[in-house]
Amino acid sequence: MTNRKPWLEQLRRKCIIDPIVNDRRSVNGTRLGRDPGWIFSHAIGGGQADFDQPIEELSPRDRVMLYALFNQKAHIDELIHAFDQFFLQGVESFHDATVIDVGCGPFTAGLALANVLGSRAAYRYFGVDRASSMLTLANELAAEVRKVGEFNDRTEVSFHKSIDEISFGNPRAAEMTVFVLSYLLASNSVDVDALVGEINRARGRIGLGQTVVLYTNSAREGARNNYPKFRERMIEAGFKEHVRETERFQDTDKPRDIHYALFLRPAVTTFSMSEFLA
Ligand SMILES: C[S@@+](CC[C@H](N)C(=O)[O-])C[C@H]1O[C@@H](n2cnc3c(N)ncnc32)[C@H](O)[C@@H]1O
Known part of the structure; x- marks a missing residue:
């Protein structure tokens, strides 16, 4: 299914x-x-x-x-499932959200998000990948999504080699930010300290709204080696681990075990200059 x-x-x-x-x-x-x-x-x-x-x-x-x-197909299915859960309460709070897909590959989370939302909400999506070859294909697939009308006219999509190089424009007041890390942490090329540092700096530059980090990965032992350190660094950065589960994932052609987690950092309600300068 x-x-x-x-x-x-x-x-x-x-x-x-x-x-x-x-x-x-x-x-x-x-x-x-x-x-x-x-x-x-x-x-x-x-x-x-x-x-x-x-x-x-x-x-x-x-x-x-x-x-x-x-x-890619199985990852799309997992992310469709995750976004379906995410939007159970409606899409209103997602309007004008910022989505940063870290290690985006060929626009995997972007395709899943478009599948779930279509043109119901406008958001800005930033795909980040160290591989230019991935970004080229990602760009082509995003252009196809635009062509078939599955983005809101105000949805913006762009691709980048690193989070730090993204210019987010003027800080936002209350809109939500969502980071997606789909199968990124299985990689030995990922420096967990640097990654959490980039996420946290970007969060501060984007604005004051709530930040959500969705992590998915294979449940295989070796693929999870980076997770404990990642979790520790995220908690030090002020995030709360909201769920961490291993489950048999069924909504796909070949069911398999996946490991997923959701981290939340609430909206900043008292104005602090250091939030912008961090
Ligand atoms: C297993 S793929 C996952 C792709 C996509 N997220 C998905 O679920 O299909 C890992 C991706 O992370 C990228 N990657 C690996 N190390 C990276 C790093 N340090 N910074 C950014 N991207 C990285 C790779 O080029 C690759 O596209």
Whole structure:
């Protein structure tokens, strides 16, 4: 069972599945000339590859397309489920929210959010990824979402190499900020101290509203190594861990165990100059 809408299935077919299946290298049951086992462990590296580097005869573009084909769909399903829960009480409080998708890959959380919200709310989405090849595909997929009318006209989407380089404009008074960390923390390339520092600086620069951090990851032992330190740093930064669960995730083609957590930092109600200067 999946909650992906028909437009999202069509978009993935047009931009990801068909280009790979119709590629002249995809013969004899291979994808781009490689079998799925090699692709998963080498081209995608369990999701943690350096996607800007070619590998053997595959280009960075091939690698991100293969990531989108093999890994992205299940992550979209998990995030659709998470956003569905998030918006159970309605979407009003989400209007003009700021969303920062850290390690966004090929616009994974952006697609899930558009699937759940469509044009019902306007927000600004910032995708952040160290890999330019990921950001290129992400940008193309976001343009397709715009084309099929699944963004509000006032929704803004942009992509960046780091959180610190984003300019958020004038500080906001009360609008919500949501950080999404979907399968980012499995990566050894992530410096947890630096990541929490960037999240906290961005939160201070964005404004005074409530901040929510949604973390998802595989429940595999190795994938969770970074979590205890991340949790500790987030709590030091003034966040409260609201939920942390491992659960069997069913709303997808191949059910599997996932680890997710939600951190909250309430709106700043007393004006403090240090909030802006931090
Ligand atoms: C497993 S993928 C997850 C992609 C997407 N969030 C999803 O759920 O499909 C991890 C992503 O994080 C990016 N990444 C790894 N280390 C990073 C870092 N230090 N800063 C930003 N992005 C990073 C990778 O390039 C890759 O796109």
